[in-house]
Amino acid sequence: MQHTNTQDTLVGLFVASGIVGLFFLAMQVSNLSSFTENESYTITARFENSGGLKVKSLVSAAGVKIGKVSAISFDPKTYESVVQLNIESKYNTLPDDTTASVFTAGLLGEQYVNLEPGGSSDYLKNGGKIEITQSAIILEKALGQFLFKSAEEKK
Amino acid sequence: MIEFLQHLGKETHTSFTKLGRGTYFLLQTLNGIVSVVTRPRLLINQLYSVGVLSFLIITISGLFVGMVLGLQGYYILSDFGADETLGVMVAASLVRELGPVVSALLFAGRAGSALTAEIGLMKATEQLSGMEMMAVDPIKRIISPRFLAGIISMPLLAALFSAVGIIGGQIIGSGLLGVDEGAYWSQMQAKIDFQDDIINGIIKSLVFGFVASWIALFEGYDAIPTSEGVSRATTRTVVNSAFSILGLDFILTALMFGDN
Numbered sequence: 001m002q003h004t005n006t007q008d009t010l011v012g013l014f015v016a017s018g019i020v021g022l023f024f025l026a027m028q029v030s031n032l033s034s035f036t037e038n039e040s041y042t043i044t045a046r047f048e049n050s051g052g053l054k055v056k057s058l059v060s061a062a063g064v065k066i067g068k069v070s071a072i073s074f075d076p077k078t079y080e081s082v083v084q085l086n087i088e089s090k091y092n093t094l095p096d097d098t099t100a101s102v103f104t105a106g107l108l109g110e111q112y113v114n115l116e117p118g119g120s121s122d123y124l125k126n127g128g129k130i131e132i133t134q135s136a137i138i139l140e141k142a143l144g145q146f147l148f149k150s151a152e153e154k155k
Numbered sequence: 156m157i158e159f160l161q162h163l164g165k166e167t168h169t170s171f172t173k174l175g176r177g178t179y180f181l182l183q184t185l186n187g188i189v190s191v192v193t194r195p196r197l198l199i200n201q202l203y204s205v206g207v208l209s210f211l212i213i214t215i216s217g218l219f220v221g222m223v224l225g226l227q228g229y230y231i232l233s234d235f236g237a238d239e240t241l242g243v244m245v246a247a248s249l250v251r252e253l254g255p256v257v258s259a260l261l262f263a264g265r266a267g268s269a270l271t272a273e274i275g276l277m278k279a280t281e282q283l284s285g286m287e288m289m290a291v292d293p294i295k296r297i298i299s300p301r302f303l304a305g306i307i308s309m310p311l312l313a314a315l316f317s318a319v320g321i322i323g324g325q326i327i328g329s330g331l332l333g334v335d336e337g338a339y340w341s342q343m344q345a346k347i348d349f350q351d352d353i354i355n356g357i358i359k360s361l362v363f364g365f366v367a368s369w370i371a372l373f374e375g376y377d378a379i380p381t382s383e384g385v386s387r388a389t390t391r392t393v394v395n396s397a398f399s400i401l402g403l404d405f406i407l408t409a410l411m412f413g414d415n
Binding site: 007008013015017019022024025026028030031 | 318356
């Protein structure tokens, strides 16, 4: 009987350590701990060009994460990119003249939406629209303009 | 020419017959799982021999694989000045691929071959027919508990493998090579998604556990009851398991990680 008892303990230890491993993966390795399904509200921003922005991209203000991109679609009438931003409800004091721009984290980093609060005393509500937007800087475009300009100057 | 065609036809016929027997065997085994629930003792014994005895090889291999990933990743990433993202590289490759796949291959080598040999020998020494004589269903008594134990152990072993590997990568990365420890973990947490990476890894290891146990048990049960037959069956278990695991891994990866 002693033998089976040790076996039981070892099996128990094995299963427990496996679960600890899973728990470690969930909490320490993945984003589960920071992934709390917070209350959020949605606002839309229309960009002339949203560049490499993706669903789940970061939305930040003053360098702090305040939400994420929930959907990106193309408006076939205005030829604009319609980006839906999910903002956490605790940040509900964004002025309605907030500027949204697509920035790049670092030279080759991911693109994210930066919100620059304006001075209005009215706040953006659920379903609100950001009127002033600044498109993503497309590297090829910028390079092209630069080359064109420097060619002009040489003449 | 005719002989070749005859040979081809015979081979095709045998392999389809074997697949058919395997499927029938699988259905019987699944049917037998119900009766395992009423006799948990059998399952505990098998969890011991399938899971606990594979524990050491899995954790040690995981540690070394993680350490190698830490080293290689550091050399490559530091060329681009991106050694801060070492944690992402180590964790993503372990959780998505290496954890489930390598632990399944080790599982097939360590536990699968043992299962085949054990059941093949039971058959060769007529223990299985003895049980039938005593009106004990060998599938319910012998096969199903082992099958269930394999399916339960595999995700646990894969999770352990990944966890130990990530710690190994951290030991090498920030302990030896000087990657910032905070960056190692925070970059990892920012990039590894629970749903997309961890859950998909667990699904993979469940599938591998299912396939590896099925192959091991069926090869044992289907072995020619001689010592040579058992040895061949054991070889086939390891070879076929490795093929199936790697092939399925490709399919599962294409299905799971296709959209990014």
